Amino acid sequence: MKYGDLISVVVPVYNRAHEVVRSVGSICAQSYQNLEILIVDDCSTDDIEGAVTDLKDSRVRLVRREKNGGAAAARNSGLAAATGDLVAFMDSDDISLFDRFAQEMALFCSLPEDYIGVYAAAIAHTDTTEDARAQAAARVLPPIHRRPLSGNLFDATLEGNFIDMPTMLLKKSAVLAAGPFDERLRNNVDWDFTLRLTRQGKFGFVPQPLYVFSYVPRVASGNDHISHNPRYSVLSYAYITGKLRRAGHVGPALARHYAAAGSYLMRAERPKFARRYFAAARKITPNDPRLLAHLVLSHMPRIHRWARGRSTRFH
Template identity: 55%
Template sequence: MPRVLGSLVAQSYRNLEIIVADDCSTDDIEGAVAAFNDPRIKLVRREKNGGVAAARNTGVDAATGDLIAFHDSDDMCTVDRFEQSMRRLEELPEDYIGVYSSRLIYNEVTPDTYGQMATYIRPFPHETPLEGDLGARTMRDNIINFPTLLVKAEALRAAGYSDHLLRKNVDWDLALRLTRQGKFGFIPEPLILTPTSMDPSVSANRVSRSQRQGARSYVRITGKLRRAGLGGAALAKHYTSTGIYLMRVDRPRFARKFLGAALSLTPTKPKLWAHYLLSYAPGLHAKIRQGAEL
């Protein structure tokens, strides 16, 4: 927490209201905030743990500025993050409601494991489009890095709160609604640094939890996409992803419904047929998946 808050307090753009939303953390957040003795920092506490969406909503409720930015608890930002974001937003036409940047993700390492470190950038360099009207693009998947986002508060509140029932793909769900409010600008330089653990036990726990949360989030978001008017091959792709997620968390009957819906839209996909037929033999599906990804 001290490193995270330090990267915000040290921003070259000084006119900030820094809201720390405590989602019932066991860390000494109050002590970390007090150590900076900075009047711009405001600590707000939640009475019950609600996850990232609920914490963000608490922060949005407490915000008083015309612009809102998100910042995750394990991220650090470059010293000119807000200076660059403000400058870019001011350059854009009025129908642009926000800007976001690329994000550098890297492994936490020791001197002994330095040679195993990997880094990558999101969005990936081949992604298009990256700015302008991203509504159709966001229907496929999300490229807006919310920890790098600076958005007009009026547009954010018009889009609605983050869905507190989701524990995964929270950003994507909100991006689907935000991109209906206006256009976005993009800053190619990484303004956020995100460390990830190389500890196998931590990674295994994250993968297991991620699959369960991913299945639930895909079910919910796919329903929202369908109601928003998405159809054809694009919707079939989301049905397929939802079905595969559900197979991986041992929900074959539920998975079959989504795979069947995908087949009704795209009936000539051999791999999709394979997934659908193997939903009647989930044990075999799991064995095949261990040997080769379908």
């Protein structure tokens, strides 16, 4: 690998033609020029072809999917079409700073061969209006207290995902070795992918924020954002913890993930199922008093409703 190699940038899109010129435009405007930009259309109904034409950049290719499959399936289609030895990702409503790939490539080329990728800090901010600006918030990711940030990151990722996948620059060979994005998951897809990826080798980290994205804050009444959907959260935690268990991971991190699934089930008023996860967590960490308390609450429907949202979070 050397500075100047081709990077294939995969951008899944579904009904965001109005965002593409701004978002993908930030990739077209990169100071690092040797890019292949793959916009993967997941069966949109808006004018994505017109948006691609408006970009006026020969490096952009539109990859059409025949069936809607979600972001994981779209990313897999993009990877299948990629011709570069390096791959990167971009979400269709986010922004990459103009020197993102220049900085990531400079770091990557300085690292030993056992490094399979680099990633960068990002700035997340809430969507807001002028009238609601008093409630605006922003934060830097990964969290400033997070350690380690580079090197072998599998154990840290096992605790929970802190690497923003759209900031990654990766050896394609490592991505193929890790396996495709799991199209069965509707939540925590990035975490599942990163868990497999960090087993392949080490990561470098660019501490300067090179990526900007907005998010919808979680509210007490809930919203329809998939990452805030309790049902999908439960299913993803159950599925991923099952993968971890089958891979032989039985430490405290797995217990915390079992407890998190139980916590989601408690908030979804499914105490019978929550009980199973709390019991599984207790087998690994029997001396955790919170787990015993939640097991007791799961047998007391009226009290567990009162307890929802108070002390049920384990992450």
